Amino acid sequence: MDVNLYRIVVEGKLLIIVLYVDDLILTGDDKLIKSCKEDLAREFEMKDLGLMHYFLGMEIWQGDEDIFVSQGKYAMYNFSTDQLALIPCKNSHCRSPGNAMY
Numbered sequence: 001m002d003v004n005l006y007r008i009v010v011e012g013k014l015l016i017i018v019l020y021v022d023d024l025i026l027t028g029d030d031k032l033i034k035s036c037k038e039d040l041a042r043e044f045e046m047k048d049l050g051l052m053h054y055f056l057g058m059e060i061w062q063g064d065e066d067i068f069v070s071q072g073k074y075a076m077y078n079f080s081t082d083q084l085a086l087i088p089c090k091n092s093h094c095r096s097p098g099n100a101m102y
Helices: 028-043 072-078
Strands: 005-010 013-020 023-028 057-061 067-070
Touching: 023 028, 023 067, 057 072
Parallel strands: none
Antiparallel strands: 005 013, 013 023, 057 067
16 A cells, blocks of 8 residues: 555545645545645645646646546657667667668
């Protein structure tokens, strides 16, 4: 069990709280999220940043019924052609684009 992940069920409705360093991520029932934020704000100084867009190198897009998580921006940064050196492969299983087998 992760000590930074909390699961609360109230009247059959789920609230999940994730604590990461000094960030809280809340997901679940809208009414429980609102109530939790109000309770926490009474006890702690905090700022509501709204819907999550980026977290730990991941981009998050939220729709009405779905959530899409991507590491595309991370991959483009870390694996751009400027940062990778193409090293010739001497293995017979490696083919360069010029002698690719189709």
